[in-house]
Amino acid sequence: MLFDTASLPDFFARDAVVVARALIGARLTLNEVGGIIVETEAYRPDDPASHAYRGRTPRNAPMFGVPGTAYVYRSYGLHWCLNMVCLPGSAVLIRAIQPQFGIARMRERRGGDDDRLLCSGPGKLCQALAIDGSHNRLPLTAPPFAFARSETDPAAIVSGRRIGLTKAMDFEWRFGLAGSLYLSCKF
Numbered sequence: 757m758l759f760d761t762a763s764l765p766d767f768f769a770r771d772a773v774v775v776a777r778a779l780i781g782a783r784l785t786l787n788e789v790g791g792i793i794v795e796t797e798a799y800r801p802d803d804p805a806s807h808a809y810r811g812r813t814p815r816n817a818p819m820f821g822v823p824g825t826a827y828v829y830r831s832y833g834l835h836w837c838l839n840m841v842c843l844p845g846s847a848v849l850i851r852a853i854q855p856q857f858g859i860a861r862m863r864e865r866r867g868g869d870d871d872r873l874l875c876s877g878p879g880k881l882c883q884a885l886a887i888d889g890s891h892n893r894l895p896l897t898a899p900p901f902a903f904a905r906s907e908t909d910p911a912a913i914v915s916g917r918r919i920g921l922t923k924a925m926d927f928e929w930r931f932g933l934a935g936s937l938y939l940s941c942k943f
Contacts, residue, residue, distance in 0.1 A: 767905055768823035772798040772846035777915070777931045779840070779848060781908030786885045787900045789858030791875065793850060794936040797918045798929040801845025812845075818893050820844045826901070828882075828892040835879025838887050840896055851919070851930070852876050854938040855884070877940040908933070916943040 768775060776798035784790045799807070807816040807829070818827040819841055827839040827847050839847035853875045855862055862874045862884040875881040882888070896903045911934075918930045919941065932939050 768840060768842055770842060772800050772842040772848050773929055775840070775842045776848040776929060777913055778905070779850070780913050780931055780933050781906040783856075783902075783904040783906065784850065784853060784896070785857055785902045786887060786891070787858075788902075789861050789885050790902075791853040791856035792906075792933075793852075794854050794933040794938050795850075795852035795940055796931050797849040797851055798931075799839075799847050799849065803927065803929075819847050821893060822895070824896055824903075826887075826891050826894050826896055828887060828889055830889070831879065836882035836888050837878040838882055838885075838891075849878060850881060851878050852932075852936075852938055852940045853881055854933075854936060872937050876938055914943045 767778070776796040779793045779796050782793045784793055807819060812820050815829065816827075818825060819839070821841055823841055823843065825841045827841050829837055829839075831837050838850045840850065841847050855871050855874050859871060859874070863869055865886060866874050866880060866884050873880065874884045894901060914932050914934045915928045916930050916932075917926065917928055930943075932943055
């Protein structure tokens with residue numbers, strides 16, 4: 757069930773762990789290309805793995821901005837990553853979506869025809885949706901983005917350790933849709 761977007765500022769202005777779980781099942785598109793969010797990771801300002809941990813910098817400034825805006829950055833200088841800003845200094849990394857809209861355009865951008873691999877990781881997702889640094893700080897609830905919350909049965913959401921970290925590795929702040937074929941990796 758999708759919800760009205762009028763309550764979205766309040767939806768994002770919460771603890772990142774709460775938002776990361778609540779994003780599972782929500783719909784996200786960019787220029788009508790996208791799908792259902794099936795995997796997320798939360799980052800708080802007191803989290804040693806967070807970009808905000810050492811305070812505000814020019815790079816992480818969007819994390820201290822308006823809840824519900826995009827924080828887009830390059831990972832290792834190679835891949836763009838999309839985060840949704842929550843409370844100041846916190847954000848949720850969108851790790852994977854299940855493609856539903858604009859799949860032909862995703863295939864052109866990513867190459868290949870296995871829909872399970874189009875958006876099964878933060879870099880793949882950004883390439884498939886054509887997300888780059890120009891989207892940094894944009895509201896996720898206004899064009900070119902479109903976002904619609906949903907309510908997913910809590911029993912259908914799994915959690916586990918975040919991926920690829922060297923700090924705060926034991927935090928189980930990664931969330932996913934149980935049984936999804938579109939996750940970046942298994943839980």
